[in-house]
Every structure is written in structure tokens, then in C-alpha cells.
Amino acid sequence: MLTLPIPMIVALVLGFLLVRSWLKKDRSSLFLGLLASCALQGVVISLVQHYGLAALRPLQPVTATIIPPLAWVTFQATAIRAADARRDFAHFAAPAFTAFCVAFAPVTLDLVVPAVFLTYGVLLLHALRPGADGLPLTRLEAGDLPGLVWRGIAFALMLSAFSDGLIALALATGRAWLQPWIISLFSSFWLLCIGGLSLSQSLGEIEADLPHARVVSADDIQSDTELMAQLNRLLAGGELYLDPGLTLARLAKRLHVPVKRLSAAINRASGENVSRFINGFRIRRACERLEAGDTVTTAMLESGFNTKSNFNREFLRVTGCTPSTWLQKGRADLALTRSAESRLLSD
Known part of the structure; x- marks a missing residue:
């Protein structure tokens, strides 16, 4: 046999x-x-x-x-x-x-x-x-x-x-x-x-699109404050950080700066690496979607995640609790607020 x-x-x-x-x-x-x-x-x-x-x-x-x-x-x-x-x-x-x-x-x-x-x-x-x-x-x-x-x-x-x-x-x-x-x-x-x-x-397979950044002199390099302001303006529209395929290389390419320059500026300004910094924006967007009544899955997809394990891990890191626990806390807080408003109206 x-x-x-x-x-x-x-x-x-x-x-x-x-x-x-x-x-x-x-x-x-x-x-x-x-x-x-x-x-x-x-x-x-x-x-x-x-x-x-x-x-x-x-x-x-x-x-x-x-x-x-x-x-x-x-x-x-x-x-x-x-x-x-x-x-x-x-x-x-x-x-x-x-x-x-x-x-x-x-x-x-x-x-x-x-x-x-x-x-x-x-x-x-x-x-x-x-x-x-x-x-x-x-x-x-x-x-x-x-x-x-x-x-x-x-x-x-x-x-x-x-x-x-x-x-x-x-x-x-x-x-x-x-x-x-x-x-x-x-x-x-x-x-x-x-x-x-x-x-x-x-x-997963990622398009290799590292920016071909030119060599810049010390006088030509933006300060961290200027670069972060430019980054925040780029992210304000939401479309960029909501892309699940966003990479550090693509982000640097949009800002026309070398990868190491951008990551160093984010590290110094926020105390976090680039992925945590961007995922912070995404989790805040997910919280907004949950408050608006979206399901956890919809909030995940609408905030730039396409993997539930990644979403749950980052949500826990940013908020200190899971999405379901966060929703329960939100409902409890809303119930307390409405109860307090009812008492005020009755008085």
C-alpha cells in the first residue's frame, strides 16, 4: 500500500x-x-x-x-x-x-x-x-x-x-x-x-511605482511643517487615503519627494510610522461611517480597508476597542444623552 x-x-x-x-x-x-x-x-x-x-x-x-x-x-x-x-x-x-x-x-x-x-x-x-x-x-x-x-x-x-x-x-x-x-x-x-x-x-501584488525622486539640495528640502501641511491638504479630500492599495511609494510620488524624506517627516511630526499615520485617518473615517449607521463591513470598505483582520487590528490600536464594542459604547452613550435630555424636558 x-x-x-x-x-x-x-x-x-x-x-x-x-x-x-x-x-x-x-x-x-x-x-x-x-x-x-x-x-x-x-x-x-x-x-x-x-x-x-x-x-x-x-x-x-x-x-x-x-x-x-x-x-x-x-x-x-x-x-x-x-x-x-x-x-x-x-x-x-x-x-x-x-x-x-x-x-x-x-x-x-x-x-x-x-x-x-x-x-x-x-x-x-x-x-x-x-x-x-x-x-x-x-x-x-x-x-x-x-x-x-x-x-x-x-x-x-x-x-x-x-x-x-x-x-x-x-x-x-x-x-x-x-x-x-x-x-x-x-x-x-x-x-x-x-x-x-x-x-x-x-x-498581495503591488505595482512597483517607486518615485524617481531627483536629488535635492539642503536649501531645496521642505521643512517638516511644510511637508506635513502639504500632506494633510492632500489627504483632506479623502480620496487618496481611502484607496486600499495606497503605498508609501505612491504617496511619496504624489508629493514629489523621496520615500525616505516623507517617512522621516511623518515619524518626527507624528511619532508614528507612515502606515499607522494613514490608518489613523482611515479609522476616524470608519468611526464616522459607524456613527452614520453603516454596518461594520460597510464602514471597513468605505474607509480604505479590504481585509477585515487588518481593519480590526488597526481599529483596536487607534480606539482601544473592537468595532462592535465601539458601536455598543456609542449606543449606550446615545441612550444616556437622550435620557438626560428627557429629564431636562420633563423638569
């Missing part, structure tokens, strides 16, 4: 998610490629470790080292900057070098493969240090969530390097029988983490 090992089950799950995302057309080709590479690795591990296809063993480290640079390129192109084929393609020297090692220096693979995973995991964590304002192509409605998702992917990559260390320890202590179990369990976990996290709604 044919049994399915854990990596194969993970590969089937990722394959299903890949097909669903492709049919829905809600992910960029890079995200789909990341899902496909994770699913492929699950299949290769299963065939080698559980079905005894030794001929595919040399392929396993090569397909594995495709994933970290692909995750990095996907991160850069969907969160930081527009895609650059020449610069991005250079990162795939990692699997090419791994293939070279498979052919000519297999003894080095125990060092090369974990080094690739660890390097790209650390690169991701370092790139995420600036926080939400360092991800100009992500939707502002998602708040800090995109950064948390990418940190999860970074730690999943680093976990693979840790599992390689466990394998080396098992072999050194005469417990070689643990190797297939370590590979299956750890690889299944990090593959599922990377594949699942890459489907987060906060990482």
Missing part, C-alpha cells in the same frame, strides 16, 4: 495553494515561483528519502538552494523596489554554485547549503530593520503585518540551516538513522512556513 510521507503531503498542500492562487490571479509570478519551488523541494525530498530514488539525490541540494534567493528577490521586488532582472538574476548564482559543488566538490555541500539559507535569512532580517517604513511597496492598510510575515520567512530559512547542523551532529554521534527523520520533519516545517506565509493577504 502506497503511503505518503510528510514532505509529499506538504508538497501537495503547496501545490493546491499554487493552483488556487494562479486561478485567482491574486499573486505575482514571483510569489507563484516561490510556492512552486517549495512544492518541488517537498517532492524531491520524498522521492529521495522515502521512495529510495537515489538518482535524484544530487538534485536535492540544488533545488533547495533555489528557495532562499527566490525568497529574497520576491521580497525586494514586492516590498522594496521595482524588479531589476539583471541584479535579481545574479542571486541565482547560489544554486549554480551548489550544482558545481555537487559535481566537483560534494564534500563541501554540508557547509554550502546551510550557508546559503543562513545568509539569505540574515539578509532578510537586516533589510527589515527599518520597520514598516522600509517597505514602500506594501499596502499601508496592512500596518506592521508585512514585516512580521517576512520575518517569519527569514526565520524559516534560518531553521533549515539549523536542521543541517542537527544532521551533522547525528552523523558525528553515530545516529545516521535520524537523518531522514530530521530532513523530513524540519524541511516539511520550513517549506510549509515559507509557502503558507507567502500567501498572506498583506503581501
